[in-house]
Amino acid sequence: MYDLKNWGVSLEDIPPEGLKVEFENISDLGKELNIKEPFSGYFKLKKLGIEVKLEGFLKGVVILECDRCLSPYEFPIEHTFKLNILPLASLNIEEEKELSEEEMEVSFYENSWISFFELLKEEIFLSLPYKKLCQPDCKGLCPVCGTNLNKNVCKCKSYKKDSPFAILKELFSDKKI
Ligand SMILES: [Zn+2]
Numbered sequence: 253m254y255d256l257k258n259w260g261v262s263l264e265d266i267p268p269e270g271l272k273v274e275f276e277n278i279s280d281l282g283k284e285l286n287i288k289e290p291f292s293g294y295f296k297l298k299k300l301g302i303e304v305k306l307e308g309f310l311k312g313v314v315i316l317e318c319d320r321c322l323s324p325y326e327f328p329i330e331h332t333f334k335l336n337i338l339p340l341a342s343l344n345i346e347e348e349k350e351l352s353e354e355e356m357e358v359s360f361y362e363n364s365w366i367s368f369f370e371l372l373k374e375e376i377f378l379s380l381p382y383k384k385l386c387q388p389d390c391k392g393l394c395p396v397c398g399t400n401l402n403k404n405v406c407k408c409k410s411y412k413k414d415s416p417f418a419i420l421k422e423l424f425s426d427k428k429i
């Protein structure tokens with residue numbers, strides 16, 4: 253397979269009628285993304301002066317780690333997006349402000365090169381949940397013994413309902429100070 257990092261298009265190679273790039277079977281986007289089912293989708297690009305309008309779609313499955321129980325779980329992604337891609341050189345503070353006010357999704361290109369590799373990674377990260385949970389009611393790990401409470405019950409369970417100090421009390425009474 254070709255080197256994904258060099259996957260992209262030069263501005264001058266986008267014809268006036270626009271360009272559609274389809275992709276499939278992308279399973280390696282670097283260490284930050286654990287891909288379970290390879291990504292497929294498309295980018296549609298249209299040039300408007302120095303600006304490029306992009307519409308895209310991507311689909312795949314990644315493996316995330318649950319914030320509560322730290323177990324890996326599968327997270328399917330189906331994501332459509334629209335972007336305005338501007339030359340990085342055009343970026344100044346005033347414009348940035350204007351853009352964020354309009355809440356447009358904006359990306360930038362450098363040296364007339366649009367990197368599909370970076371775009372794809374960016375859009376996958378944008379479609380990940382803010383809170384990563386293996387299931388909505390994940391019980392998490394026991395704060396005392398570390399047992400995964402989705403799978404097992406531990407003896408410390410009763411303390412969970414009490415204040416976190418209950419266990420301290422118990423420890424102290426054991427010592428019989
Ligand atoms: Zn979990």
Ligand SMILES: [Zn+2]
Pocket residue numbers: 394395396397398399406407408409
């Ligand atoms: Zn426990």
